[in-house]
Amino acid sequence: MQHTTSQSAILLLADGTIFHGKSIGISGKTFGEVCFNTGTTGYQEIFTDPSYYGQIMVTTNAHIGNYGVNEEEVESNSIKIAGLVCKKFSTFHSRPYSESNLFDYFKKQNLICISDVDTRALVSYIRDHGAQNAVICTDGTPVDELKALLAQTPDMVGLELASKVSTNQPYFYGNENATYKIAALDLGIKENILRNLAKRDCYVKVFPYNSSFEELKAFNPDGYFLSNGPGDPDPLDGAINVAKEIIANNYPLFGICLGHQIIALANGVSTYKMFNGHRGINHPVKNLISGKGEITSQNHGFAVNKEALDNHPDLEITHIHLNDGTVAGMRMKSKNCFSVQYHPEASPGPHDSSYLFDQFLDNIKSAKN
Structure with missing residues (x-):
C-alpha cells in the first residue's frame, strides 16, 4: 500500500530543474546534495549511515518502506540523510521482523520525503549533469524563495562534516577481555564496522574525530582504524596529522572510505570530488594482489587521485573499481x-570483502610477534 497525501511537493535542483511529486505527510523543506543509491534492499541502513549526512537520497528501487523498520538494523543512533526522494512510499509492511512502519520512523525524526517522483528520469539527469545541491519542499514555499535559500547552501567541496556525526566523548565497544585492542577515529563510523572488529576478538575504543595521536596512543592499542564519514576529506587536518603519526611509528593501520582518503592525504596524495560518486551494493572491484573480483558496497562522493598514487614511491594500488578504473584500495x-575506498562491512551489501578485517588482524598479529 502506497502512502502519500494529496499535498503536492517539489524537488528543486541548483540548476533550476524541478521534479514534481507528493508529500508523504511531513511538512517542511530540507536542503542537501542530491545523490542516488542503486541498492534494492537495506534502506534503513542507508538512511542511518553517517556518511550520508547532508545528502538528499534518491532511491532507485521503486518500493521504499515495504518491509518496515527494525531498531537492530541501524548504522547509527538516528537518520543521517537530509531527505528522501522515492517512487513509491509504503506504510504497509509485511515482514515478520519489522517493528513499525517507515512513515512513523520518519515522522519521529522529522525526515522530509517526496514520493511519486519519476526517479528514473531524475537519476538519468543526475548521471548526465552530476551531483548538485537541491531542496525538497513539501510546504508550498514559492519557487523563487526556494532558489534564494538553495543558493546559500554550502557546496560539498571543502565542506567538513565529520564533526557533525562523530561522537563527542570516547566510548568502548566489544569485550574488554578481548585479545586485541583497537583505537578507532570516528569520522562517522558505521555500527557494522564495530561489530566486525568485536567478533574478531577486538576491544575497540572509539575516539572523537578531533582527537590527537597522543590520546589514541594512551589506550595502548594493538592497531589503529580510521573510519568512513561524510564530506570532503581535505579540511580534516587533525585526522590527517593523526594518520601521519601512526604511519611514522609503523603501527598497524586500516582505513575505510573517508579513512582511506585521509591516509592518501597523509602521504601527500590528493583527493577530488567525483562527478556522481559511487553509491550502491553491487559495485565490481578487482583485487590486483589476488586477481579475484569482488562485488562491493560503496558510498562515496570523493576519491583518491590515481595518477598521484601511481607515481608515489611508497604506495601501491591494491584494488581497482571495474566500472570506471578509480582507486578502490591501496597499501x-x-x-x-x-x-579501501569501499565498505567491507557492507550492511547493506555482499560479504565478498569481509576478509579485509581478517587481513587487518593478521597485520596486528605480525606486528606483535
Whole structure:
C-alpha cells in the first residue's frame, strides 16, 4: 500500500530543474546534495549511515518502506540523510521482523520525503549533469524563495562534516577481555564496522574525530582504524596529522572510505570530488594482489587521485573499481598500513570483502610477534 497525501511537493535542483511529486505527510523543506543509491534492499541502513549526512537520497528501487523498520538494523543512533526522494512510499509492511512502519520512523525524526517522483528520469539527469545541491519542499514555499535559500547552501567541496556525526566523548565497544585492542577515529563510523572488529576478538575504543595521536596512543592499542564519514576529506587536518603519526611509528593501520582518503592525504596524495560518486551494493572491484573480483558496497562522493598514487614511491594500488578504473584500495610498501575506498562491512551489501578485517588482524598479529 502506497502512502502519500494529496499535498503536492517539489524537488528543486541548483540548476533550476524541478521534479514534481507528493508529500508523504511531513511538512517542511530540507536542503542537501542530491545523490542516488542503486541498492534494492537495506534502506534503513542507508538512511542511518553517517556518511550520508547532508545528502538528499534518491532511491532507485521503486518500493521504499515495504518491509518496515527494525531498531537492530541501524548504522547509527538516528537518520543521517537530509531527505528522501522515492517512487513509491509504503506504510504497509509485511515482514515478520519489522517493528513499525517507515512513515512513523520518519515522522519521529522529522525526515522530509517526496514520493511519486519519476526517479528514473531524475537519476538519468543526475548521471548526465552530476551531483548538485537541491531542496525538497513539501510546504508550498514559492519557487523563487526556494532558489534564494538553495543558493546559500554550502557546496560539498571543502565542506567538513565529520564533526557533525562523530561522537563527542570516547566510548568502548566489544569485550574488554578481548585479545586485541583497537583505537578507532570516528569520522562517522558505521555500527557494522564495530561489530566486525568485536567478533574478531577486538576491544575497540572509539575516539572523537578531533582527537590527537597522543590520546589514541594512551589506550595502548594493538592497531589503529580510521573510519568512513561524510564530506570532503581535505579540511580534516587533525585526522590527517593523526594518520601521519601512526604511519611514522609503523603501527598497524586500516582505513575505510573517508579513512582511506585521509591516509592518501597523509602521504601527500590528493583527493577530488567525483562527478556522481559511487553509491550502491553491487559495485565490481578487482583485487590486483589476488586477481579475484569482488562485488562491493560503496558510498562515496570523493576519491583518491590515481595518477598521484601511481607515481608515489611508497604506495601501491591494491584494488581497482571495474566500472570506471578509480582507486578502490591501496597499501604502503614500507609500512603496516592499507585502506579501501569501499565498505567491507557492507550492511547493506555482499560479504565478498569481509576478509579485509581478517587481513587487518593478521597485520596486528605480525606486528606483535
